Structures are given as structure tokens and as C-alpha cells.
Amino acid sequence: MDIVVCVKRVPLTQEVDLEIDPQKKEVRKDMLAYSINEWDNYAIEEAVLLKEKFGGDVTAVTVGVEDDEEVLRRCLAMGADRAIRVEPGDLSLDPFVISRILAEVIKGVKHDLVLTGVQADDVNDGAVGTMLAEHLGLNHAAVVTRVEPEGNEATIHIELEGGTDEVSKIKFPALLSIQTGINEPRYVSIMGIRKAAKKELKVVKVEELGLSEDDLTPWVSVDEVFLPPETEGAEIIEGDPGTVAEEILRIIKEKGVST
């Protein structure tokens, strides 16, 4: 089974004070650390697990700058056979443009299955995967938590609300957007990344794909980013841990819970 996995490198923003850039269109990213998008980490792991079980090739693809090759090398270390980075130059990217670029690249790579993360940690669109399926004319499913291939189809679990799964069958070739928790992504060592340096990492310039100006024009653009509106928010309990603990226990008791 040949699989293409789409991945993205995203800034880590937990426990970080985000600053808005002067144009008010983005956050300041110069001080942020980056990593593979969490959902994509599960997607590449799922691809490698399927390859280990059923054979075939895994290709990892990203649209991004040279620094983003870091996540491709990680994918190669996890077990991908080759990687492709599309250099977007100074294009504005939105889910439409990204999916259009990915579609053009993936057309040239043999695939029974295309995997993406459900969404990316930074902009949370959750749109690129299923748009890509439409461009490529693939069967698709979103928010997938289990994949069990059998012949030319797979039984899949789709995560709905409240702990309910939808079980469906889907015919290959197909695109699945992968939800976190589907597997346990393997650990990647520095050594592993060094070893994978021999694997093929191809760079394609977006101009080489023959896409039209319409294909590369965003459908949605950011007017401005801003801090969440002020709310009353929590009453902050100050003090050393002992004082805080006593206050917490007092509140719990006051609310009618006996500890």
C-alpha cells in the first residue's frame, strides 16, 4: 500500500505569551520554538504502521520554507521512504491554495491512501485534508481514529461527539484526516534523524507545478488578529502553595463538597 502523508511544521504556543506583529496579521514568530503539528505526527505514525504491516512506500509532503525540512527529516527517521518540500516563495497561503499545491504534487506520486492531520495546531482550519480529497477526486473521511485495511477497502472509525464512533467502510484510493490518539507515535532520536539523512528529500518550487494564478490566489484572507476580548476571568488565588491549598480546600468545602 503506497501512502502519501501531508505534514506541517507549527510554532509551539503553550505556556508562551504571544505577541501580535505590527501589521496585525500574524503573531511574532521569531522567538517561538517549532515542532511537527501534533495531528500530523499521528498521521505519519499511522502511515508507517500500515507500511510495516502491508508493505508499500510512504512519502511525506510539506508546503513550506527550508526550516520546515526539519519535520520532513523527522518523518524520514520515523520510517517514511522519501520526502517532498514545496517551496512556496512569498505566496499567501490559505487552505485552498495549500490544498491546490498539495494536489498537484500528489498527482505525481503513486498512492492508495493519503493521510493528513485533522487540523493544524496554529490556525485550526481543519480544511486542507478534505479539500485535497475533492481536488484529487478521492473518497474521504474526516476525524479518523482507526484504520483497518482489507483488500481494496478499509473499515474505519470516525470520532463523533460524546464518545460515539461512526464505523464505516471506505474504498481505496482514499484520503483520511487522522485524529490524535489513533496510535502511539514512536520516539525519534537525533541518531535516527542523522541516519535518515541519506533518504531522498526533494525540493520543488511552486512555479514548477504549472498552477494558474487562480490556483494560487487565496479565497480567504486575514484582516487582523487580536487578543481575545477581556472577560472577567478567574479570581486569582495568590500566595505560597500552602496558603493556596488551604484556600482551595475552603472553597471546595464552601461549595458543599466534603473532603
Place this chain on the structure above:
Amino acid sequence: MGEIFVVVEHRDGELREITQQMLWKANELCQSLSNTLTAVIIGGKDEPFIQELTERADRVIVVEDERLKDFNGDYYKEILYRLIQERHPLLTMIGHTPWGMDFGPPLSIKTGFPIATDCVDILVEDGRLKAVRQIYTGKLFSKVSFKESDGYLITVRSGAFPPDKAGEHKGEVIKQEMPADLPEVGKEFIAFEEAAAGEVDITQADLLVSIGRGIGEEDNVAIAKELADMMGGVLSCSRPVVDKNWLPKYHQVGTSGKSVKPKVYLALGISGAFQHVAGISGAGTIIAVNKDKKAPIFRVADYGVVDDLFKIVDALKERLAA
């Protein structure tokens, strides 16, 4: 005068809450844009909520067929594409739910109408539609605009709007057959499967001690469990803890887990992604402990502690043991 479509989300003969929330916003937009509101039901024969929707929309289009009894995004996409070609709605609203995420973006590509996803507000500025989204796990908001188009699609986040009250509309019902020329679908529904029940029921607890990503590693889960036991509470968690297999799914609070209503919810190292917060709206009092003072959980908590959760847990245990 244009139309606004609301794509009705329903399951097992019942409307999903997101439908009422979209209707609330759609009714508001219709007033400011002088549009009319069309609820679109794609479902099995004689779904029981048709009448209810006539009170909330100017018209209710019902496309019914036994093949549509179970959700299939491919059918939704094709049927909505045809309805949009026929009626040219200015805006089509879809839930940003697992199902809406399935057919919304493909419908955008098929119609050529731009889509903004996971929106928490929809505005009209200088006669143009804009959408407000949350980015970076809710730490920032982003206002977006669309390229010029005959129509627009927006997927709406669950809980972004209040539920619509029973309205004064007397909407007409327009029943349509499923189009005969639909392409074959590539996906087939088999069954719903409920998560297995566990040894504890977090929905019944008065006190939940709940852990998130901040718990750090698997061995630390026992530290929180011990605290929960000492307090007479029940241990629960947010998604990352279940994703890592540190606790079984029946401990999970949030949209894909359980909604809970304890008297007190003690959130330890939980950042407060909206999927989690949606599950604790019924909690009496929320106390959050997190190192990150900008964590979104502090926006919904009643009390906050900006500190290392392990220090607080140790101090709590000391006091309880004394």
C-alpha cells in the same frame, strides 16, 4: 433578496444542538441583511423535527430518501451543490462538527465558494461578510474576509451562539426527492459504536480532580489519583491524557468525551481548549491550576492559581493528611 441556508445537523431522529445555534445566528443575520432563512434537511423519510423547524425558518427544504437516513458526507455535498446551484444562497452555514468537517471544505471546492471554518462569529462590515475565528488554541482571534463570490460557506463552532428560541416563523415545507443522477458514493455507514463504560462515572461526581497535558508523564497520573482519593473526588482528564493512553477514555471530559456537572471541578495543568471547556459548562465552580497565566482555562474558571501544579498538589495532600 437572498437566502441564508442552514444545513440541519441531526442524528437518530433528533436535532443536534449546533443546528439551533446556527439558526440563532442565521436569524440575526437575516434581519441585518434582509435575507430569508432556509433550513435544509437531508435525511430519511419523515424526520420528526420538520415541523419544529418551520417555526424557526422562512422555509424548510427537505430532501428525503432512505439512503439518506444515515449521514453520508458525499451525499450531503452533492445534494447541497445542486440546491446551491438552484437557489443561490448568499451564505450556507454548516456545523464545524466531524460531519461538517467531512463535507464543508469539499463543498467549497465543488461550488467555488470560499469557506471560513470553525468560526465563532459572523459579521457584516460595509455590506461584506466577515468571520471571526480562534487561532493558536484560542489564545488569539482572527478576523477573515473572503474573495468576491456569488456565495459563501461558513462552518460554525459548537457553542459559539446560544440556542434559537422557538420562533414566530411559519415556514413552508418544500419536499424534494433525492436527485436521480448522483454519483456513486465511496463510503458506506455500518454502525455507531459507543465507548465502553468504565469503573467510574465522571458524570455523577460532585468533585472532579482533572488532569491535562501539564501532568507531564504517565507516572505522575498516580499522584493526581492519590489526591482525588484523599479528597473523596473522582479523577478525570482532558484529551491529551487519553491520547497518550495514560487513562482510559471514560475519564475524558469534553466534546469527544463526556459533559460533566460536578459541584467543583479542579483543573490541574489543563490549558482549556474549547473542546474541553465545552464539557464543563455545567460545573458549579471551576478552580484551575496552570503555569501559563495566559492559558484559556483562566477565562472560564472561577478561581485561578498560576503555579506549578505539583507544588499545589503536594500542599493539598499535606493539608489533607494533617
